[in-house]
Amino acid sequence: xxxxxxxxxxxxxxxxxxxxxxxxxxxxxxxxxxxxxxxxxxxxxxxxxxxxxxxxxxxxxxxxxxxxxxxxxxxxxxxxxxxxxxxxxxxxxxxxxxxxxxxxxxxxxxxxxxxxxxxxxxxxxxxxxxxxxxxxxxxxxxxxxxxxxxxxxxxxxxxxxxxxxxxxxxxxxxxxxxxxxxxxxxxxxxxxxxxxxxxxxxxxxxxxxxxxxxxxxxxxxxxxxxxxxxxxxxxxxxxxxxxxxxxxxxxxxxxxxxxxxxxxxxxxxxxxxxxxxxxxxxxxxxxxxxxxxxxxxxxxxxxxxxxxx
Amino acid sequence: xxxxxxxxxxxxxxxxxxxxxxxxxxxxxxxxxxxxxxxxxxxxxxxxxxxxxxxxxxxxxxxxxxxxxxxxxxxxxxxxxxxxxxxxxxxxxxxxxxxxxxxxxxxxxxxxxxxxxxxxxxxxxxxxxxxxxxxxxxxxxxxxxxxxxxxxxxxxxxxxxxxxxxxxxxxxxxxxxxxxxxxxxxxx
Numbered sequence: 001x002x003x004x005x006x007x008x009x010x011x012x013x014x015x016x017x018x019x020x021x022x023x024x025x026x027x028x029x030x031x032x033x034x035x036x037x038x039x040x041x042x043x044x045x046x047x048x049x050x051x052x053x054x055x056x057x058x059x060x061x062x063x064x065x066x067x068x069x070x071x072x073x074x075x076x077x078x079x080x081x082x083x084x085x086x087x088x089x090x091x092x093x094x095x096x097x098x099x100x101x102x103x104x105x106x107x108x109x110x111x112x113x114x115x116x117x118x119x120x121x122x123x124x125x126x127x128x129x130x131x132x133x134x135x136x137x138x139x140x141x142x143x144x145x146x147x148x149x150x151x152x153x154x155x156x157x158x159x160x161x162x163x164x165x166x167x168x169x170x171x172x173x174x175x176x177x178x179x180x181x182x183x184x185x186x187x188x189x190x191x192x193x194x195x196x197x198x199x200x201x202x203x204x205x206x207x208x209x210x211x212x213x214x215x216x217x218x219x220x221x222x223x224x225x226x227x228x229x230x231x232x233x234x235x236x237x238x239x240x241x242x243x244x245x246x247x248x249x250x251x252x253x254x255x256x257x258x259x260x261x262x263x264x265x266x267x268x269x270x271x272x273x274x275x276x277x278x279x280x281x282x283x284x285x286x287x288x289x290x291x292x293x294x295x296x297x298x299x300x301x302x303x304x305x306x307x308x309x
Numbered sequence: 310x311x312x313x314x315x316x317x318x319x320x321x322x323x324x325x326x327x328x329x330x331x332x333x334x335x336x337x338x339x340x341x342x343x344x345x346x347x348x349x350x351x352x353x354x355x356x357x358x359x360x361x362x363x364x365x366x367x368x369x370x371x372x373x374x375x376x377x378x379x380x381x382x383x384x385x386x387x388x389x390x391x392x393x394x395x396x397x398x399x400x401x402x403x404x405x406x407x408x409x410x411x412x413x414x415x416x417x418x419x420x421x422x423x424x425x426x427x428x429x430x431x432x433x434x435x436x437x438x439x440x441x442x443x444x445x446x447x448x449x450x451x452x453x454x455x456x457x458x459x460x461x462x463x464x465x466x467x468x469x470x471x472x473x474x475x476x477x478x479x480x481x482x483x484x485x486x487x488x489x490x491x492x493x494x495x496x497x
Contacts, residue, residue: 014344015331040421047448048425054448055429059441064374096326107376115432115441116425122378129377133343135327160328162340166347177355177381184387186474192388194475198483200392201427204416213479263424 013165017158020138021282022275024092024156026127026167027099027136029271031089033124033264034102038083041109042076049075049113061111066104069112078105092141099132120265123174127272130170134163154286156279164275168236171272176233179226187226190219202260228252236276249273347377354379394468394486395430397445399453402461402496409449434467434491446494465492 047053050072057070069075082105088098106125110117137143139156148155186192197207211217228248235241250270257266330336350372356362397409411430414423433441446463453460467489473482 014340017328036421041425044422044425048429052448052451054433054445055441056444064376066376103376111376116428118424118428119381119383120424122380126377126379129375130347133327133347158328160331162331162344163327166344166351169348170351173351173355173379174381177379178383178385181382181385184385186387189474191475192384194481195390195472196384196388198392198472198481199388200470201394201430204420213475213481215475215477215479218475261420261424261427263421 014162015160017160018279019156019283020159021156022277022279023134023136024139025274026271027095027131028090030127031086033267035086037264038079042079045075048116055113061114065108065111067108069108078109092137092143095137096132099128103129118263120263124264124268127268130167135159167275172233175229179229190222193221194218204261205258207259242276246273246276350377390472392470395434396466397449398464399460400462402459442492461496463494464490467491
């Protein structure tokens with residue numbers, strides 16, 4: 001690859017502007033996830049985060065806690081602000097600022113009692129931080145309405161994708177290493193899913209017994225999980241495959257979420273997958289629905305400025 | 310109207326700020342640095358453990374402290390082979406006995422709370438988490454004090470089912486629940 005080709009590749013990857021729909025959809029889903037997370041946490045503050053609860057302040061993380069929340073009142077205050085920030089994120093009112101606020105509060109609350117965390121809690125806050133590095137309020141947002149009027153809610157500005165790439169990288173890393181770590185015998189011999197679905201303490205909705213005891217079903221589910229994970233980890237940037245992989249990923253997470261107690265893992269991962277949507281395709285669909293002529297959003301003009309840079 | 314225009318301009322600036330960074334050399338350098346540091350902080354901590362990797366731990370330590378944490382080994386290398394449960398037997402001062410179990414929350418909405426209880430349960434049952442046992446007993450003692458009747462003793466019980474892999478002819482060879490009393494608190 002010569003220097004010009006490398007420059008063109010870098011430009012396409014990080015600079016060439018596109019509609020912000022995928023980021024906006026991810027933002028809304030992450031906002032809903034944060035809202036649900038804060039409300040669900042509220043009910044267990046005194047038990048799981050309180051000073052007289054099951055996990056005293058001596059069990060707090062030794063890592064940087066941002067805001068030490070060592071009393072019930074402080075935790076509830078943080079959760080209230082977190083819930084409020086999630087509403088701002090969902091509606092797209094200064095989402096960059098509120099995503100940063102939400103990230104700091106989530107880390108502070110989670111590090112008060114790290115023993116109750118699962119991977120869903122971690123990916124929810126990781127994506128919250130990474131979305132703060134993107135112009136996620138450039139579509140479907142109150143910021144658009146305030147700037148361009150009520151009709152602008154379902155319009156999108158053209159944005160540079162450098163922050164989007166970090167969110168996408170995070171998603172692919174999750175899938176690659178989730179696949180990579182499943183090196184045990186139960187995964188290779190095709191029985192892992194049967195074991196997982198028999199773990200009494202992880203069940204959400206019971207799976208029919210014939211699936212758990214079927215060698216064929218279990219093998220198909222076990223190996224298809226591995227195939228989907230590695231495909232999502234390595235092939236999501238292949239444009240022709242992307243729509244199918246996104247659908248497979250959403251099915252995977254809905255299935256896991258329906259059968260296992262994984263909390264907010266599903267909605268966070270689906271939010272991350274939305275960043276792989278074809279921005280122009282979504283833009284075209286929205287324009288069709290709104291019967292708007294191309295270029296009607298008034299923000300595409302800014303693309304010329306960056307395209308030449 | 311003037312104030313409204315100012316406000317709108319402010320919003321436009323906010324919307325464009327990520328892209329606008331790329332219009333200036335300093336902004337482009339900043340973006341390049343942010344992308345490089347964050348991308349490294351996402352990828353590097355996931356590398357397999359080795360002496361080389363451990364030597365560079367300090368490089369992604371700041372990201373970990375900030376809260377950008379990487380740990381995606383789910384059900385790995387194998388799913389665990391035990392269903393687990395923790396319950397408590399509470400003997401009240403009047404001689405009566407009650408049992409405490411994890412909250413039985415509904416699977417639709419309650420599921421978004423119960424996973425935290427199950428994570429706590431995974432930890433509290435471990436021998437290397439003894440520091441959690443007395444606070445658990447004291448919390449239960451407070452919960453079960455009613456009408457002046459206090460618990461005299463509280464016993465934490467570890468319960469589990471051993472799961473065998475599905476056999477090649479589709480049989481499940483799981484046993485029943487096992488129990489082990491791992492901690493007893495007695496009111497002083």
